[in-house]
Amino acid sequence: MVTTPLLSLEGVGKSFPNGTVALRGARLNVLPGSVHGLVGANGAGKSTMIKVIAGAHAPTAGTVRWKGEQVVWRTPGAARDAGVATIMQHVPLAPTLTVLENVFLGSRGPWRLPRARRTEFARLLERVNYHIDPDAEVMDLAIGERQMVAILQALATGAELVVMDEPTASLAEGERRVVFDVVKRLSAQGTAFLYVSHFLDEVLALTDRVTVLRDGTVVEEGETASYDEDRLIQAIVGRDLLAVERRAAPPAEATGPVLLTVRDLCSPAGVRDVSFEVRAGEVVGFAGLLGSGRSEILHAVYGADARARGEVLVDGAAVRRTPRAAVAAGMALVPEDRNAQGIVGTFPIWKNISLPDLPSLASGRALPRERAETERAERVIDDLGIVCPGPEAMVTELSGGNAQKVVFGKWLHGGTRVFMLDEPTAGVDVGAKADILELVRRFAAQGGAVLVVSSEFEEILAVATRVFVVREGRIVAERPAHETSEEELLMLANGFGEGGAQGAA
């Protein structure tokens, strides 16, 4: 290629004062108007690279060139002024301000809302072919809309390169499409994108070139067209995985006894007349779009939703509608947002793991035996292959996948029989994802019942024996996993084909 790269990194290294080496001799070339994918496992150095590009970290070695000239960005402001906008995973918007104010948050000038902004805003919307009310307050927006506001914000600064860190991690299928369309449209207009994602299909579909990071170094770089998913996974993980096991999950004719019975579950949070049964050894998937009520169903079954009404029976015995009773009955919920709902950040791993089952690890059910707790934690670390210095480590220091395994581990040895997993693999890298899915299968094989909610329908198909399609708080369809497809589930979840036109052929 003769074109000068818009941004190029050569031999960039980043080591921290404490001796951690996050990047080693990394290189990257983003061409103008291209969409460049950046992939790698958790902890491979993607975030550090983004931060170097955004000016949040100064590299300790190597050079950064912008339009061919060597630059040193010491602050995010410097990078932004040069034309690099970074959209972080957790979009830092001001929730109490309007869309318009957020979009122009970074712009200078003494007045809060000059009239000219509105026309500028209208032009921006036209550019991306999207519509949103400029006067809506950001806190009222759905996550997908917030993502769009962040993109608009990036464009408003006149960015020539937009860095997106996991932009679709919490988006539903439809919202994802919107983001895709915008990225494609803008790159056609000349804006370059650096696209960081765990979703390899997105990277394959959207990007022109791709760079793979592993352990802080660039292991591969090339035209996206020359990759397929298997090759990409291989590059990311650095080991040869066996042929993709899209195991049309064993058509387990559920023969086990009914373990969980749910009858007429309703909740103002958006659960309507949900009834189902799950047998021992079954993995049941809940497929639905974001906002369909799939998470709400889990919370209602678990008793975490105090307003939910209905009957939940485990092994034929009614369970009172509180998480406490649910835990006592052998149910476990692995929540969607592990930091906010799953882990106690001030506790080390061992205290987190023992938390739900503390009384049985305590003398007289009252005085915790720290030795027993530590031993259980060590066992869990071993069982799940949690990468950590030991049970004394704080969970907050672990990578996403390992923290998620800790949240699993809490329930592993406490006599849990009904596992409810809400997006168990969100924000988790490829290797850990496989481990977690394997864990789910193993648990079911041991006679447990598992309920899985996921936005990734293929993940559901890979792990579940039966699939419930959730829409508007109801279960609108039920399919054996080996008789359905991602496409069919998507149709059903979107409200098509309910009349049986699609037919589970």
Add this chain to the structure above:
Amino acid sequence: MPPETPTTGAPAPGAPAGAPAGRRSRLTAALRPGNAGVVYALVLIVAVLTLLSAQLGRPSYLSATNITNILDQSSLVAILAVFTTVVLISGNFDLSVASVAAFSAATVLSLVSALGLPLAMAIALGAGLVCGVVNGVIVQRVGINAFIVTLGTMTAVRGLVLIVTDGRTITAKDPEAQQALIALQAGYWTIPHILAVAGVVALIVGGVLALLARRSGGSPVRGAVVAAAGVVLVALSPVLGFELRLSKPTYYLLAIVTITWAVLRYTVIGRRLYAVGSNAEAARLSGINVDRYKIGAFVLNGLGSGFVGVLFAAKLLAINPTGLQGTELTVLAAAILGGTSLFGGLGSVLKSVVGALILFTLDNGFNVLNLGANYQGVIVGTVVIVAAAIYTIAGRQRQVRRVRESQAQPERTAPEPAKTQRQGALR
């Protein structure tokens, strides 16, 4: 009983080294300035005051009388600080303690002549308890921020004090009632041969520890060390003599802080309280009744405030309508000095007591050195902010260190665990 084979490392090979190392690092961690800083600060302040008072030719600062005095003076605030720390750990906030204590004092003083001390005291404690229930229920069930709720109850309960006292200072006039109140609070209890007593206690504790360790298959070294220390203390006792003479409120404080500390440190309740304060949602989904713990902390705080109110009434035999006003801030300052987080989940009642001791040592120092109270506010305020700054900075450094430690190690585990599971769900 056959000695059970220790099963130390059976479940997790490669881990057995983890436990002792962890324990050792726990001890060193506890001694770090970021953790034990408040104790070092107290020692430093006492040392400075001792030197200064010696320099100025004043009576020895470290005299038994003076120390006993400081302990006595700080005991009420320290008791409040203990319970406030419990509320802070639970992730809430209580500004109403001083008002509740004043209300309890007014209640006991206005009833003691008519009803006798036991009943009056029970009613006063009940009043404190009700205040705690009101705080807790409004905060947890209605879901209003604790700061706002207790700001309201602080004002409202102070209003109740005005109503009960009718805006005047009230006293317990009945001599019998006065005697009963005095007996509750005034005077000293003396423990003779404190070294011998401490030694015997250490012996017993050491024995129990060793037994427990044996039962759970651990090494009895710790227990043996404690027991040996006990023997040494008993042996030294005839030589050194030493009796412990402290005021009654000081003993109340010692009992309260010991029990509270032990409950927080060693029981399921304590562990869950920290979990609830640190991440209420995670605790709830782990099957913990969060409301019960949070409301319980408020109720305990109300009860404790009621008790302190009774002691306060017994001390002065009178209360004026503005009595104890502003004490809630001293109490919070003590807890903050002790390193309690205002965001919940972190804190130690022992350190809060040390925090209270610092405040009263400064107070006392100003008196002993005759420095005039004008400067006191500036100094105390500065001390609180400096303490908070030290905690924050030390916390940050600890985080950096931890990250370094945890990243120095993963090398050994960096390759993914050998799960050959293949991955069907990438999209």
